[in-house]
Amino acid sequence: MPLVVPRPNLTWWEKLYLPAFWKGFLVTARHFVRMLFGRRDRRVVLEYPEQKRVLKKGYRGAPTLVRDQDGREKCVSCQLCEFICPPRAIKIWPEEIPANDLHAKVEKRPLRFEIDMLRCIYCQLCEEVCPEMAIFLRDDYSLTGTSRAELLHDKEKLLEMGGVMQDGILKWNKK
Ligand code: SF4
Ligand code: SF4
Structure with a gap:
Protein backbone atom coordinates (compact mmCIF):
# COMPACT_ATOMS: atom_id res chain seq x y z
CA MET A 1 0.00 0.00 0.00
CA ARG A 42 35.79 27.72 15.60
CA ARG A 43 36.52 27.21 11.91
CA VAL A 44 34.02 24.88 10.31
CA VAL A 45 35.85 23.93 7.10
CA LEU A 46 38.15 20.94 7.25
CA GLU A 47 40.60 20.57 4.38
CA TYR A 48 40.13 16.86 3.97
CA PRO A 49 42.12 14.64 3.36
CA GLU A 50 45.15 16.73 4.40
CA GLN A 51 43.37 17.55 7.66
CA LYS A 52 41.46 14.87 9.48
CA ARG A 53 39.00 14.98 12.32
CA VAL A 54 40.32 14.12 15.76
CA LEU A 55 38.27 11.09 16.66
CA LYS A 56 36.85 10.49 20.09
CA LYS A 57 38.00 7.49 22.12
CA GLY A 58 35.90 4.45 21.26
CA TYR A 59 35.27 5.49 17.66
CA ARG A 60 34.08 2.48 15.65
CA GLY A 61 36.03 2.30 12.41
CA ALA A 62 37.00 -0.66 10.24
CA PRO A 63 37.31 -4.09 11.90
CA THR A 64 40.82 -5.57 11.73
CA LEU A 65 42.72 -8.61 12.96
CA VAL A 66 45.74 -8.29 15.24
CA ARG A 67 48.93 -10.20 16.06
CA ASP A 68 50.51 -10.41 19.50
CA GLN A 69 53.95 -9.00 20.30
CA ASP A 70 55.56 -12.29 19.15
CA GLY A 71 53.92 -12.09 15.74
CA ARG A 72 51.33 -14.82 16.39
CA GLU A 73 47.90 -14.33 14.81
CA LYS A 74 45.65 -14.06 17.83
CA CYS A 75 42.57 -15.46 16.10
CA VAL A 76 41.92 -19.12 17.01
CA SER A 77 39.21 -19.51 14.40
CA CYS A 78 36.38 -20.16 16.88
CA GLN A 79 33.94 -18.48 14.46
CA LEU A 80 31.99 -16.69 17.20
CA CYS A 81 32.36 -13.38 15.37
CA GLU A 82 31.10 -14.98 12.15
CA PHE A 83 28.06 -16.31 14.02
CA ILE A 84 27.24 -13.03 15.79
CA CYS A 85 27.79 -10.61 12.87
CA PRO A 86 24.30 -9.24 12.07
CA PRO A 87 24.78 -8.61 8.31
CA ARG A 88 26.92 -11.77 7.88
CA ALA A 89 29.90 -9.76 6.74
CA ILE A 90 32.46 -12.19 8.16
CA LYS A 91 33.49 -15.48 6.57
CA ILE A 92 36.07 -17.78 8.13
CA TRP A 93 37.67 -20.94 6.79
CA PRO A 94 39.39 -22.62 9.78
CA GLU A 95 42.37 -24.94 9.49
CA GLU A 96 44.07 -27.23 11.97
CA ILE A 97 47.49 -26.22 13.25
CA PRO A 98 49.99 -29.04 12.53
CA ALA A 99 51.24 -31.01 15.55
CA ASN A 100 54.84 -29.93 14.98
CA ASP A 101 53.97 -26.21 15.04
CA LEU A 102 55.11 -24.03 17.95
CA HIS A 103 51.48 -23.16 18.67
CA ALA A 104 50.01 -26.63 18.09
CA LYS A 105 48.04 -26.52 21.35
CA VAL A 106 45.95 -23.62 19.98
CA GLU A 107 44.52 -26.28 17.61
CA LYS A 108 42.96 -23.97 15.01
CA ARG A 109 43.77 -20.85 13.04
CA PRO A 110 42.02 -19.19 10.11
CA LEU A 111 43.14 -20.42 6.73
CA ARG A 112 41.08 -17.62 5.21
CA PHE A 113 39.30 -14.79 6.96
CA GLU A 114 37.23 -12.27 5.03
CA ILE A 115 35.22 -9.22 6.04
CA ASP A 116 32.97 -7.71 3.42
CA MET A 117 33.13 -3.98 4.13
CA LEU A 118 30.13 -3.39 1.87
CA ARG A 119 28.09 -5.35 4.40
CA CYS A 120 29.73 -4.32 7.68
CA ILE A 121 27.63 -1.95 9.77
CA TYR A 122 30.42 -1.14 12.28
CA CYS A 123 28.39 -2.49 15.20
CA GLN A 124 31.45 -3.81 17.10
CA LEU A 125 29.73 -7.06 18.08
CA CYS A 126 32.63 -9.05 16.60
CA GLU A 127 35.08 -7.25 18.91
CA GLU A 128 32.85 -7.71 21.94
CA VAL A 129 32.29 -11.42 21.39
CA CYS A 130 35.90 -12.39 20.58
CA PRO A 131 37.35 -14.45 23.47
CA GLU A 132 40.91 -13.89 22.23
CA MET A 133 40.88 -10.10 21.73
CA ALA A 134 41.89 -10.82 18.16
CA ILE A 135 39.53 -8.53 16.26
CA PHE A 136 39.36 -4.79 16.84
CA LEU A 137 37.58 -1.87 15.28
CA ARG A 138 40.18 0.75 14.48
CA ASP A 139 39.76 4.48 13.92
CA ASP A 140 40.04 4.04 10.15
CA TYR A 141 37.04 5.70 8.51
CA SER A 142 38.43 6.45 5.09
CA LEU A 143 37.73 3.21 3.27
CA THR A 144 37.56 3.57 -0.47
CA GLY A 145 37.94 1.29 -3.44
CA THR A 146 37.36 1.31 -7.15
CA SER A 147 35.67 -2.08 -7.16
CA ARG A 148 33.60 -4.29 -4.87
CA ALA A 149 36.49 -6.76 -4.70
CA GLU A 150 38.75 -4.12 -3.12
CA LEU A 151 36.34 -3.77 -0.22
CA LEU A 152 36.38 -7.48 0.52
CA HIS A 153 39.17 -7.47 3.10
CA ASP A 154 41.11 -10.74 3.25
CA LYS A 155 43.22 -12.04 6.14
CA GLU A 156 46.45 -10.43 4.97
CA LYS A 157 44.82 -7.03 4.60
CA LEU A 158 43.04 -7.34 7.97
CA LEU A 159 46.29 -8.27 9.74
CA GLU A 160 48.17 -5.46 8.00
CA MET A 161 45.53 -2.93 9.10
CA GLY A 162 45.36 -4.30 12.65
CA GLY A 163 49.08 -4.48 13.40
CA VAL A 164 50.32 -5.60 16.80
CA MET A 165 48.28 -5.62 19.99
CA GLN A 166 50.15 -6.37 23.20
CA ASP A 167 48.92 -9.57 24.84
CA GLY A 168 49.34 -9.40 28.60
CA ILE A 169 47.97 -12.90 29.26
CA LEU A 170 50.12 -14.99 26.89
CA LYS A 171 48.05 -18.09 27.59
CA TRP A 172 49.19 -19.81 24.39
CA ASN A 173 52.92 -19.45 25.09
CA LYS A 174 54.95 -22.64 25.45
CA LYS A 175 55.56 -23.33 29.14
S1 SF4 B 1 31.51 -4.57 13.13
FE1 SF4 B 1 29.53 -5.66 13.20
S2 SF4 B 1 28.91 -5.79 11.08
FE2 SF4 B 1 31.09 -5.28 11.04
S3 SF4 B 1 32.13 -7.24 10.92
FE3 SF4 B 1 31.96 -6.76 13.09
S4 SF4 B 1 30.05 -7.77 13.77
FE4 SF4 B 1 30.02 -7.67 11.53
S1 SF4 C 1 38.39 -13.15 15.56
FE1 SF4 C 1 37.97 -13.87 17.65
S2 SF4 C 1 35.81 -14.47 17.61
FE2 SF4 C 1 36.48 -14.32 15.48
S3 SF4 C 1 37.10 -16.40 14.96
FE3 SF4 C 1 38.93 -15.31 15.64
S4 SF4 C 1 39.08 -15.79 17.83
FE4 SF4 C 1 36.99 -16.30 17.22
Whole structure:
Protein backbone atom coordinates (compact mmCIF):
# COMPACT_ATOMS: atom_id res chain seq x y z
CA MET A 1 0.00 0.00 0.00
CA PRO A 2 1.71 3.29 -1.03
CA LEU A 3 1.87 6.03 1.59
CA VAL A 4 0.53 9.33 0.30
CA VAL A 5 2.30 12.32 1.81
CA PRO A 6 0.00 15.37 1.65
CA ARG A 7 1.46 18.47 0.02
CA PRO A 8 1.91 21.18 2.70
CA ASN A 9 -0.16 24.32 2.39
CA LEU A 10 2.37 27.15 2.14
CA THR A 11 1.55 30.68 3.22
CA TRP A 12 2.09 33.49 0.71
CA TRP A 13 5.23 34.45 2.67
CA GLU A 14 6.66 30.93 2.32
CA LYS A 15 5.73 30.84 -1.36
CA LEU A 16 8.05 33.78 -1.95
CA TYR A 17 11.07 31.53 -1.23
CA LEU A 18 13.24 34.61 -0.75
CA PRO A 19 13.01 34.62 3.08
CA ALA A 20 14.24 31.01 3.18
CA PHE A 21 17.00 31.91 0.74
CA TRP A 22 18.21 34.84 2.87
CA LYS A 23 18.00 32.79 6.04
CA GLY A 24 20.33 30.18 4.53
CA PHE A 25 22.60 32.82 3.10
CA LEU A 26 22.98 34.47 6.53
CA VAL A 27 24.13 31.18 8.06
CA THR A 28 26.78 30.86 5.34
CA ALA A 29 27.84 34.49 5.79
CA ARG A 30 28.11 34.05 9.56
CA HIS A 31 30.41 31.05 9.14
CA PHE A 32 32.46 32.93 6.54
CA VAL A 33 33.05 35.89 8.86
CA ARG A 34 33.90 33.53 11.73
CA MET A 35 36.39 31.75 9.51
CA LEU A 36 38.10 35.03 8.59
CA PHE A 37 38.21 36.70 12.00
CA GLY A 38 37.19 34.10 14.53
CA ARG A 39 39.27 31.75 16.63
CA ARG A 40 41.00 28.92 14.76
CA ASP A 41 39.13 26.26 16.68
CA ARG A 42 35.79 27.72 15.60
CA ARG A 43 36.52 27.21 11.91
CA VAL A 44 34.02 24.88 10.31
CA VAL A 45 35.85 23.93 7.10
CA LEU A 46 38.15 20.94 7.25
CA GLU A 47 40.60 20.57 4.38
CA TYR A 48 40.13 16.86 3.97
CA PRO A 49 42.12 14.64 3.36
CA GLU A 50 45.15 16.73 4.40
CA GLN A 51 43.37 17.55 7.66
CA LYS A 52 41.46 14.87 9.48
CA ARG A 53 39.00 14.98 12.32
CA VAL A 54 40.32 14.12 15.76
CA LEU A 55 38.27 11.09 16.66
CA LYS A 56 36.85 10.49 20.09
CA LYS A 57 38.00 7.49 22.12
CA GLY A 58 35.90 4.45 21.26
CA TYR A 59 35.27 5.49 17.66
CA ARG A 60 34.08 2.48 15.65
CA GLY A 61 36.03 2.30 12.41
CA ALA A 62 37.00 -0.66 10.24
CA PRO A 63 37.31 -4.09 11.90
CA THR A 64 40.82 -5.57 11.73
CA LEU A 65 42.72 -8.61 12.96
CA VAL A 66 45.74 -8.29 15.24
CA ARG A 67 48.93 -10.20 16.06
CA ASP A 68 50.51 -10.41 19.50
CA GLN A 69 53.95 -9.00 20.30
CA ASP A 70 55.56 -12.29 19.15
CA GLY A 71 53.92 -12.09 15.74
CA ARG A 72 51.33 -14.82 16.39
CA GLU A 73 47.90 -14.33 14.81
CA LYS A 74 45.65 -14.06 17.83
CA CYS A 75 42.57 -15.46 16.10
CA VAL A 76 41.92 -19.12 17.01
CA SER A 77 39.21 -19.51 14.40
CA CYS A 78 36.38 -20.16 16.88
CA GLN A 79 33.94 -18.48 14.46
CA LEU A 80 31.99 -16.69 17.20
CA CYS A 81 32.36 -13.38 15.37
CA GLU A 82 31.10 -14.98 12.15
CA PHE A 83 28.06 -16.31 14.02
CA ILE A 84 27.24 -13.03 15.79
CA CYS A 85 27.79 -10.61 12.87
CA PRO A 86 24.30 -9.24 12.07
CA PRO A 87 24.78 -8.61 8.31
CA ARG A 88 26.92 -11.77 7.88
CA ALA A 89 29.90 -9.76 6.74
CA ILE A 90 32.46 -12.19 8.16
CA LYS A 91 33.49 -15.48 6.57
CA ILE A 92 36.07 -17.78 8.13
CA TRP A 93 37.67 -20.94 6.79
CA PRO A 94 39.39 -22.62 9.78
CA GLU A 95 42.37 -24.94 9.49
CA GLU A 96 44.07 -27.23 11.97
CA ILE A 97 47.49 -26.22 13.25
CA PRO A 98 49.99 -29.04 12.53
CA ALA A 99 51.24 -31.01 15.55
CA ASN A 100 54.84 -29.93 14.98
CA ASP A 101 53.97 -26.21 15.04
CA LEU A 102 55.11 -24.03 17.95
CA HIS A 103 51.48 -23.16 18.67
CA ALA A 104 50.01 -26.63 18.09
CA LYS A 105 48.04 -26.52 21.35
CA VAL A 106 45.95 -23.62 19.98
CA GLU A 107 44.52 -26.28 17.61
CA LYS A 108 42.96 -23.97 15.01
CA ARG A 109 43.77 -20.85 13.04
CA PRO A 110 42.02 -19.19 10.11
CA LEU A 111 43.14 -20.42 6.73
CA ARG A 112 41.08 -17.62 5.21
CA PHE A 113 39.30 -14.79 6.96
CA GLU A 114 37.23 -12.27 5.03
CA ILE A 115 35.22 -9.22 6.04
CA ASP A 116 32.97 -7.71 3.42
CA MET A 117 33.13 -3.98 4.13
CA LEU A 118 30.13 -3.39 1.87
CA ARG A 119 28.09 -5.35 4.40
CA CYS A 120 29.73 -4.32 7.68
CA ILE A 121 27.63 -1.95 9.77
CA TYR A 122 30.42 -1.14 12.28
CA CYS A 123 28.39 -2.49 15.20
CA GLN A 124 31.45 -3.81 17.10
CA LEU A 125 29.73 -7.06 18.08
CA CYS A 126 32.63 -9.05 16.60
CA GLU A 127 35.08 -7.25 18.91
CA GLU A 128 32.85 -7.71 21.94
CA VAL A 129 32.29 -11.42 21.39
CA CYS A 130 35.90 -12.39 20.58
CA PRO A 131 37.35 -14.45 23.47
CA GLU A 132 40.91 -13.89 22.23
CA MET A 133 40.88 -10.10 21.73
CA ALA A 134 41.89 -10.82 18.16
CA ILE A 135 39.53 -8.53 16.26
CA PHE A 136 39.36 -4.79 16.84
CA LEU A 137 37.58 -1.87 15.28
CA ARG A 138 40.18 0.75 14.48
CA ASP A 139 39.76 4.48 13.92
CA ASP A 140 40.04 4.04 10.15
CA TYR A 141 37.04 5.70 8.51
CA SER A 142 38.43 6.45 5.09
CA LEU A 143 37.73 3.21 3.27
CA THR A 144 37.56 3.57 -0.47
CA GLY A 145 37.94 1.29 -3.44
CA THR A 146 37.36 1.31 -7.15
CA SER A 147 35.67 -2.08 -7.16
CA ARG A 148 33.60 -4.29 -4.87
CA ALA A 149 36.49 -6.76 -4.70
CA GLU A 150 38.75 -4.12 -3.12
CA LEU A 151 36.34 -3.77 -0.22
CA LEU A 152 36.38 -7.48 0.52
CA HIS A 153 39.17 -7.47 3.10
CA ASP A 154 41.11 -10.74 3.25
CA LYS A 155 43.22 -12.04 6.14
CA GLU A 156 46.45 -10.43 4.97
CA LYS A 157 44.82 -7.03 4.60
CA LEU A 158 43.04 -7.34 7.97
CA LEU A 159 46.29 -8.27 9.74
CA GLU A 160 48.17 -5.46 8.00
CA MET A 161 45.53 -2.93 9.10
CA GLY A 162 45.36 -4.30 12.65
CA GLY A 163 49.08 -4.48 13.40
CA VAL A 164 50.32 -5.60 16.80
CA MET A 165 48.28 -5.62 19.99
CA GLN A 166 50.15 -6.37 23.20
CA ASP A 167 48.92 -9.57 24.84
CA GLY A 168 49.34 -9.40 28.60
CA ILE A 169 47.97 -12.90 29.26
CA LEU A 170 50.12 -14.99 26.89
CA LYS A 171 48.05 -18.09 27.59
CA TRP A 172 49.19 -19.81 24.39
CA ASN A 173 52.92 -19.45 25.09
CA LYS A 174 54.95 -22.64 25.45
CA LYS A 175 55.56 -23.33 29.14
S1 SF4 B 1 31.51 -4.57 13.13
FE1 SF4 B 1 29.53 -5.66 13.20
S2 SF4 B 1 28.91 -5.79 11.08
FE2 SF4 B 1 31.09 -5.28 11.04
S3 SF4 B 1 32.13 -7.24 10.92
FE3 SF4 B 1 31.96 -6.76 13.09
S4 SF4 B 1 30.05 -7.77 13.77
FE4 SF4 B 1 30.02 -7.67 11.53
S1 SF4 C 1 38.39 -13.15 15.56
FE1 SF4 C 1 37.97 -13.87 17.65
S2 SF4 C 1 35.81 -14.47 17.61
FE2 SF4 C 1 36.48 -14.32 15.48
S3 SF4 C 1 37.10 -16.40 14.96
FE3 SF4 C 1 38.93 -15.31 15.64
S4 SF4 C 1 39.08 -15.79 17.83
FE4 SF4 C 1 36.99 -16.30 17.22
